[in-house]
Amino acid sequence: MSREPLVSFEGVEKRFGDFVAVQKLDFEIRKGEFLAIMGSSGCGKTTTLRMLAGLDAPTEGVIRLSGRPINDLPTWSRDTPMVWQSLALFPFLNVRENVEFALKMRGVDKAERRRRAGQWLDRMQIAEFAERNISQLSGGQRQRVALARSLVVEPEILLLDEPLSALDAALKVRMQSVLKNLQRETGITFVYVTHSQSEAFSMADRVVIMSRGRIEQIGTPQEIYRTPGTRFVAEFLGSSNIFTGTVAASGADGVVLDTAQGRLRLTAAGTRPAVGTRAALTVLDTKTSLSVDPPAGEANAVAVRMIGEEFVGATATIYLETADGKEIKVQKSHDELAGLPLAIGRSFHAWWGTSEGHLVAEA
């Protein structure tokens, strides 16, 4: 992966009548990276992908591919093949003919077409189904046909629009590793649109989080997970407890925040908002501990009452509530929870070290 941008969006905006689908998009896609664009439905992620594919034209701004503006290039003149959510395989063609389609449209002669399609049929392990109809294939096999059909032209970039959403959980995980390996081996830039955090975080080198037509944050999965850029991101990921308050003190050694749950302290490096401004402290639920007695030493603690428990495989999530009704989650392994007298209604202290957490600005 290089730092060189393959695609750049410069002030790109898309409006459908009065509805603004995407507003003022400025970001770059690096050559050879696996980029995931994540957000809930209607956030503009698919519109962004469709503009890159040339299926929707930007209302404003410029999209460049390898430095060249491509706004006016029709989709059939771009090398930006897409894997569709519905896969959109041609039902009247067999597997081989589907894979050969793009080559045929480009006027590649028959022998060459057959040779190149054959390579991808082998690579995707679907050569034995080459003469079958699409309706005779399983979900996973169709997925491979769709990938082969798009990759047969050996593009610089591959666009994927929630391609795994129709698969069952086990197959989804298997296809994730197929995709990740394929991307690593070919070095082709993948742009993967999804609403699923697990898909984005498990495969992508960088993740773009979008909401209401805007980019909320761009970063590696670790960056986004540990230091969510905005309150929206923290809430969207759902893995942090968020405390909103007013900055009481702010300096080199830390920030003090007055919240409805008490005075909280953060000594970790990061932003230092001005005293008197509003800010939110996000603390990962896995970094939050639970004890019967208040913690000794330098720590933030909040008095809570247990309201529920959820079994999540190797870990469990304990749901708690503060006196003023704010919900807090704690995620721990079963071993860590073993010593606690867990019972609904029981009082605990939820606590974390003052070096844990991350501050985001509040509007």
Add this chain to the structure above:
Amino acid sequence: MNGAAAMNRNRAVDWALMAYIVLAYAFVFAPIAASFVFSFNSDRFPSIPLGRFSLEWYRAVAADPLVWQGARNTLIVGVVVGVVSTALGFGAAYTDYRYRFAGKQVYLALALLPPTIPVIILGLAMLAFLSRINLSGNALSVIIAHVVLCAPFAMAIIRLRLSQMDPSLEPAAWNLGASEWMAMRHVIIPFCAPAILGALFITMAVSFDEFAVAWFVSGLNETLPVKVLGFLQGQVSPRINAIGTFVFILSMALVILAQLLLSGRGTRTAARE
């Protein structure tokens, strides 16, 4: 009849329903069957008991140059009408599928309207209009009138097929390097092929059978149904049964062919689950 057995229904009800279906079909097809039988009967008037088996009416029909001319007119008109109205119907259906525009509901209503107009009125209007522009009384006028009548059927059939298509299919073809014309040729038309052929046969069948409009506008270039009326007005002849049987078999063959195509048998169309 596994379904019925599994549901453990009353046998008598099953038999009654079966009998009902048989009677209903008998009611519909008895006159046609009678015409079929009498066309092979040696007697001049349809009466029971039958005379001997005879092909003389077919021979008489085959010997009549006017019948041949009518058959030729019918075939030429039918084939041209089938091709033209299927092409028009496809265009209208694709427009409806592909584009959104103001007044689309009106466009659709107008496109589907002609078959709902009483044929006598349509025929009269056609005659008045075509004679004004000096087009009445020849095969071309019958073709024009029949295309007006048949194109909506073709459109309805092809529109149904397009509505079953994954809306991503055409953009996927563009995205893989097909221009709009190439996508039309390599994706839309192959996908619609069963419906296009079905529409072709149905519109041909409608044209073969159509009498009222053809009677008004055909002039000297009569199609077979019009010719049959001519025979009837002159004399009652079992030749009519022979012609009727011939036309019926031809139309039925076309309709059955269309039905087979539209139900997806013998095509590689995938069932979308």
